[in-house]
Amino acid sequence: MSEAQAPSARTRVVREAHRAVYDRETAYRILDEGFLCHVGFTADGQPFVIPTLYGRSDDNLLIHGSAASRMLKNMKEGLPVCLTVTLVDGFVLARSIFNQSMNYRSVVVLGKAMLVDDPAQKLEALQLLSEHIIPGRWADVRQPNERELKQTSVLRLPIEEFSCKVRTGPAIDDEEDYSFQTWAGVLPLEMKTGELIPDERLLQGQKIPEYMRNYSRKHQAEG
Amino acid sequence: MSEAQAPSARTRVVREAHRAVYDRETAYRILDEGFLCHVGFTADGQPFVIPTLYGRSDDNLLIHGSAASRMLKNMKEGLPVCLTVTLVDGFVLARSIFNQSMNYRSVVVLGKAMLVDDPAQKLEALQLLSEHIIPGRWADVRQPNERELKQTSVLRLPIEEFSCKVRTGPAIDDEEDYSFQTWAGVLPLEMKTGELIPDERLLQGQKIPEYMRNYSRKHQAEG
Numbered sequence: 001m002s003e004a005q006a007p008s009a010r011t012r013v014v015r016e017a018h019r020a021v022y023d024r025e026t027a028y029r030i031l032d033e034g035f036l037c038h039v040g041f042t043a044d045g046q047p048f049v050i051p052t053l054y055g056r057s058d059d060n061l062l063i064h065g066s067a068a069s070r071m072l073k074n075m076k077e078g079l080p081v082c083l084t085v086t087l088v089d090g091f092v093l094a095r096s097i098f099n100q101s102m103n104y105r106s107v108v109v110l111g112k113a114m115l116v117d118d119p120a121q122k123l124e125a126l127q128l129l130s131e132h133i134i135p136g137r138w139a140d141v142r143q144p145n146e147r148e149l150k151q152t153s154v155l156r157l158p159i160e161e162f163s164c165k166v167r168t169g170p171a172i173d174d175e176e177d178y179s180f181q182t183w184a185g186v187l188p189l190e191m192k193t194g195e196l197i198p199d200e201r202l203l204q205g206q207k208i209p210e211y212m213r214n215y216s217r218k219h220q221a222e223g
Numbered sequence: 224m225s226e227a228q229a230p231s232a233r234t235r236v237v238r239e240a241h242r243a244v245y246d247r248e249t250a251y252r253i254l255d256e257g258f259l260c261h262v263g264f265t266a267d268g269q270p271f272v273i274p275t276l277y278g279r280s281d282d283n284l285l286i287h288g289s290a291a292s293r294m295l296k297n298m299k300e301g302l303p304v305c306l307t308v309t310l311v312d313g314f315v316l317a318r319s320i321f322n323q324s325m326n327y328r329s330v331v332v333l334g335k336a337m338l339v340d341d342p343a344q345k346l347e348a349l350q351l352l353s354e355h356i357i358p359g360r361w362a363d364v365r366q367p368n369e370r371e372l373k374q375t376s377v378l379r380l381p382i383e384e385f386s387c388k389v390r391t392g393p394a395i396d397d398e399e400d401y402s403f404q405t406w407a408g409v410l411p412l413e414m415k416t417g418e419l420i421p422d423e424r425l426l427q428g429q430k431i432p433e434y435m436r437n438y439s440r441k442h443q444a445e446g
Contacts, residue, residue: 010269015288036325038261038307040272046233047270049263051309051329065238084261086274088414093435096365097353098375102259106274130320140405142319152321170422182363183429184422187438191311194411199393206406212316215410 011163021164030105031056033221035133040082055132061157062129083109090188094171095180103167110161116154125154136211234386244387253328254279256444258356263305278355284380285352306332313411317394318403332385339377348377359434
């Protein structure tokens with residue numbers, strides 16, 4: 001991909017520009033496989049980076065939190081944010097330390113997050129967020145009541161200014177290093193699920209729902 | 224832990240303050256298990272959040288990158304940064320959507336990153352960073368030459384102003400929701416390693432090193 005395709009000067013990838021990807025399809029595949037983002041905002045000249053769950057709905061990202069949160073308080077005032085999602089795919093062991101690397105896919109979205117104020121839109125946004133994280137769960141839980149809705153802030157960030165970085169494949173060593181006596185290769189890394197732990201106060205007869213049996217973020221991205 | 228223990232007003236956890244932990248031991252355990260951080264900095268009023276590898280050495284965090292990187296360029300000028308590390312441990316499925324949650328451990332470190340300029344210190348920092356990510360690897364690779372060292376920037380962030388957030392255990396539902404008919408529990412999530420992929424141009428007789436056979440971040444944190 002040519003650097004000229006960057007949506008803006010500030011989303012143009014400077015470091016290792018050959019790993020930059022600017023197309024929406026790649027970005028959405030990464031965003032759909034992920035569920036945790038790191039949101040950056042500035043308060044009193046100090047940058048803060050906060051981990052939080054997110055959901056994608058069409059060309060928007062949704063995040064939520066308690067109305068008391070420092071991050072959301074600042075966002076309401078329309079501060080610019082940066083939302084970054086990173087999927088780690090593996091360690092790349094090269095023959096030289098300089099060429100050691102990581103396989104990963106990341107998306108950086110810049111913009112202004114807008115508060116979703118309308119109660120109906122807020123409820124819809126919470127449902128979309130929930131379905132992004134655990135598809136099928138929304139229909140199975142007790143829905144939010146008025147008090148809970150008031151305590152929850154939902155923010156929408158339009159996906160307009162963004163860039164991706166993707167590194168895949170084997171180690172790329174300098175030609176003269178291929179004769180260096182060491183092991184080289186890739187150690188794949190992946191976020192995996194463990195055995196489900198049923199709640200101790202589960203009502204009798206409550207079976208594990210189908211959507212939890214085969215939970216996979218990969219499916220999410222392909223679905 | 225009481226909120227009064229926060230090292231500073233700006234690292235005091237505002238949202239879900241009962242999950243806040245401010246002791247160094249907890250922070251270091253999280254930092255030692257992790258290897259990927261999200262670094263936030265502000266440029267022209269816009270926050271940026273960039274994923275990068277890091278290492279901990281005593282009371283310092285080390286990050287590196289190409290000298291051309293936008294992030295490091297800004298850091299050299301002494302801009303304040305926020306370095307955040309998040310370990311995801313599981314999805315918490317509650318009976319109400321409002322109490323749905325995530326088990327996780329995160330550390331937020333605020334401060335000014337300082338450029339490690341002295342070549343000997345830079346080399347040492349690169350070794351510490353490498354050993355944080357893959358202990359044992361440094362001795363097995365071709366060490367950096369002068370040209371490569373010049374191309375690499377290393378930054379040191381003292382761990383002074385920091386806070387952690389930790390959520391563990393089962394779903395905590397409102398008492399009246401325990402009679403709600405649905406499955407509840409925890410889906411553990413963990414970063415797992417896959418099968419090692421040897422490089423196609425591996426020299427004959429190169430065996431998988433011991434440190435790659437049983438690679439585990441949990442060991443790192445306990446070691």
